[in-house]
Amino acid sequence: MKKRKMLGAALVATLFAANGAMAEELSIVCSNEQDWCDLMTSAFTEKTGIDVSMVRKSTGETLAQVRAEAGNPKIDVWWGGTGDPHLIAASEGLTQPSGVDTSELLGWAQKMADISGGRTIGIHLGVLGVAYNDEVLKEKGITPPACWKDLADPMYKGEIQVANPNSSGTAYTELATLVQVFGEDEAFKLLREIGKNVNQYTKSGSAPSKAAARGETGISIGFQHDMVKLAKKGFPLKIVSPCEGTGYEVGGVSIISGTKNLDAAKKFVEFALSAEAQSLGPQVGVYNVPSNKNATLPPEAPDPSTIKLIDYDFATYGSTETRERLLKRWDEEVKDAGN
Numbered sequence: 050m051k052k053r054k055m056l057g058a059a060l061v062a063t064l065f066a067a068n069g070a071m072a073e074e075l076s077i078v079c080s081n082e083q084d085w086c087d088l089m090t091s092a093f094t095e096k097t098g099i100d101v102s103m104v105r106k107s108t109g110e111t112l113a114q115v116r117a118e119a120g121n122p123k124i125d126v127w128w129g130g131t132g133d134p135h136l137i138a139a140s141e142g143l144t145q146p147s148g149v150d151t152s153e154l155l156g157w158a159q160k161m162a163d164i165s166g167g168r169t170i171g172i173h174l175g176v177l178g179v180a181y182n183d184e185v186l187k188e189k190g191i192t193p194p195a196c197w198k199d200l201a202d203p204m205y206k207g208e209i210q211v212a213n214p215n216s217s218g219t220a221y222t223e224l225a226t227l228v229q230v231f232g233e234d235e236a237f238k239l240l241r242e243i244g245k246n247v248n249q250y251t252k253s254g255s256a257p258s259k260a261a262a263r264g265e266t267g268i269s270i271g272f273q274h275d276m277v278k279l280a281k282k283g284f285p286l287k288i289v290s291p292c293e294g295t296g297y298e299v300g301g302v303s304i305i306s307g308t309k310n311l312d313a314a315k316k317f318v319e320f321a322l323s324a325e326a327q328s329l330g331p332q333v334g335v336y337n338v339p340s341n342k343n344a345t346l347p348p349e350a351p352d353p354s355t356i357k358l359i360d361y362d363f364a365t366y367g368s369t370e371t372r373e374r375l376l377k378r379w380d381e382e383v384k385d386a387g388n
Contacts, residue, residue: 073099073313076123080108080130080218081300082255082275084333089128092329093320099313107253108134108218115143115305125308126317127301131218131254132161132171133225135301136367139168144303147318154322158340161299164364169301172321173330174338175272176297176351176358177222179289180258180279185267194268196292197227201242208267209246210257213384215376218298219254219271224375225366226296229359237382244386262286272298273351278334281349294357300337 079086083105090101106114108130115124115138127135127144138144146167151159158171179200181193191208194200200209212220227236248266251257257269258276262284269276273288280286302321304314320326327339336349365371 073097073310075099075101075125075310075313075317077101077103077126077128077317078111078114078124079103079105079128080111081105081128082333082335085330085335086129088329088333089321089326092326093317096320097313097316099316101317107216109214109216109221112138116141119143120307122305122307124305125310125314127303127305128317128321129172129300129302131222131298132169132301132363133221133298133367133372134218135169135303136161136165136363137369137372138303139165140367140369143306144168145306145308147304147315149315149319149322151322153324153343154340155342157299161301161363164367169303170318170322171299171340172302172327173300173340174297174353175274175300176290176353176356177219177226177271177295178273178276178351179268179270179291180261180273180276180286181268181289182261182264182266183285183287185261185264185285189267191267193287193289194291195289197230198239198293200246200268200270201239203246205246205268207246207248209243209270210249210251210260210266210268211247211270212254212257213250213252214379216252217254220250221372221376222296222298223270224379226359226361228375229296229362229366230293237378240379240383241386244383247387250384258286272337274335274337277336277349277351281334281336288351290351290356292357294359296359296361297353299340299363 086105090103112134161171214220214224255275258271260266261269262279276288308314324341324343327341327344331347336347338350
């Protein structure tokens with residue numbers, strides 16, 4: 050009898066272990082918009098049966114968390130957000146190569162994988178721009194901006210909203226873009242002048258355009274696909290590609306080094322890079338350019354071929370040293386320019 054009980058207990062333990070192995074779980078931090086995060090995780094779970102715990106955080110917040118948890122990560126996958134912080138995490142060994150197939154991806158997405166040694170891969174492209182509330186500016190008799198330098202005009206005093214580059218990848222892309230367009234010293238001079246017109250530096254990169262859409266500010270700086278989403282909802286937003294040229298993001302997906310759920314993490318990366326997943330975006334108003342060449346390109350997405358894009362230097366501006374130096378200078382010279 051005793052032997053039979055022991056065999057029964059062993060069988061239960063074996064079955065429990067087998068069931069546990071089948072019940073895969075995944076912890077994801079998403080740096081995209083909340084509804085896009087929700088749709089992707091639910092679609093992934095439906096397709097694979099893998100349970101996902103997802104939280105949305107900005108790229109700056111996520112990079113700080115990944116650094117703090119190095120060696121004992123609580124995150125398996127970091128999906129979305131601008132590529133610069135993903136590249137920094139890669140350079141610091143905080144993320145690991147996924148080894149997934151990238152043959153269906155466009156060149157700019159594969160380039161990100163090459164730069165990072167496969168530790169982060171491009172999932173979408175988003176163009177930086179300026180939006181203004183047409184009704185607000187008309188009511189105040191203010192001429193809309195057409196160029197970056199226009200934003201320094203005193204007539205925009207209190208009318209501009211942009212995110213803080215310490216927390217927002219969007220705002221860091223703006224900072225890095227202006228440095229590449231004008232040269233560093235001239236860019237910081239311009240940023241100080243623009244700063245005198247800024248009414249708020251937000252935490253999130255998409256928040257300024259939402260405020261402009263609601264008429265809470267006249268002008269915002271952000272990514273054009275976020276602006277398109279708001280304009281399609283009927284808000285009186287007009288979108289500008291600055292005349293001097295503008296930068297862009299390549300959003301990334303990365304597997305965190307030391308993840309205990311590597312197989313599930315790889316499955317999510319494969320899903321995130323698939324044409325199937327990338328074609329879901331328009332369901333929740335995502336109008337960026339997908340990286341999979343077989344994905345459906347939303348007709349509302351900004352067309353990079355019609356916009357004066359700079360040759361954005363991801364290797365330089367995605368490095369820890371450059372980012373920390375520029376952010377330190379921004380804190381010292383720009384942050385309080387309007388006070």
